[in-house]
Amino acid sequence: MCAGKQSVLYLHGKGGSAAESEHYKPLFPDCDVIGLDYHAASPQKTGAEIRKAVETLSGSYDDITLIANSIGAFYSLYADIDRLICRAYFISPLVDMEQMILSLLRQTGATEDDLRQHGTLPAPFGETLVWDELCYVRTHPVSWHAPTRILCGGNDTLVPFDTVRAFAQKTGAQVTVMKSAAHWFHTPAELAFLDRWIKEPWTKTE
Secondary structure, three states: OOOOOEEEEEEOOOOOOHHHHHHHOOOOOOOEEEEEOOOOOOHHHHHHHHHHHHHHHHOOOOEEEEEEEOHHHHHHHOOOOOOOOOEEEEEOOOOOHHHHHHHHHHHHOOOHHHHHHHOEEEOHHHOEEEHHHHHHHHHOOOOOOOOEEEEEEOOOOOOOHHHHHHHHHHHOOEEEEEOOOOOOOOOHHHHHHHHHHHHOOOOOOO
């Protein structure tokens, strides 16, 4: 476990903002809680933004905890920061972007060749499918070693639980499921569940 001067870095999901980090300040009273408003939207560029933010924090703090929501978790996997942080909390994380893109592609009725020819295609949930991103995640498999806990909803229709379970098995992450929750934890009951999950103490083996 890490110790010393402590910080928490929060990474929002799609459509979110760094202001969401305010929710976590009462949960980490002994830490400086900082939200990052990243601006890029690709694993390479956003990963570089996150890496820079963590490197800056590591110059001032001994202990860095990461809280990453949805696609924020995906971007953190490509930031090469798992050796710089002490622990991570992933909330409804997108951990298999190849599977996500292919699933959305099937829902549009298009093929991989269509995506390759057009470069981008609109998809459900307001997403845009990008051929270059599909190629990138295929050629850059995730490697993650930070102690990690994952919270997901039993009714999450955006992120299949099988992909979360496979990621957890590969990385040793611990998974908690709120059966009644969907992808976004936002109702009073869901936030109360999230807060209890955050407050659970870490064991020495994590």
